[in-house]
Amino acid sequence: MEEIKIRLTTAEEVREFVRAARKCEFDVDISYGRAVVDGKSIMGIFALGLEHLLTVNCHGENPEFRQSIGKFAQEA
Template sequence: MEHKRKIKLTPADVHEFVTSAEKCDFDIDVFYNRFIVDAKSILGVFSLDLNKTLTVQYAGIDPHFEATLNKFCVA
């Protein structure tokens, strides 16, 4: 089952987000418009426009990652 969440990151948040994603044993994608990057790539996440709301798509469940997403979640 695919999950999608909307998040907003500042440059200071990227390290925490990527570190949390790296601990998951499933794929996590972050995208904005047609740009899609691996959430486990700090350079990839920094290449996105952090002024915009980003969409995170993932297929697994990890309580620590969910808690991290909740910190950055937007309505």
């Protein structure tokens, strides 16, 4: 399982992330603290809040997905 730290700051970035995640055949989870939501859910991501550094857990490998979300990646 791969773990990536990201920051999504606008509604358009959330939509872009979800579009990329929905192309994956595996689960993509996003967490902040103890809360974990489905990375393919726009409402779930908004529930975590855009002001936080989020952790993405990919339960599979997809180089295209990794490349698409690379611009959101942050150093922990």
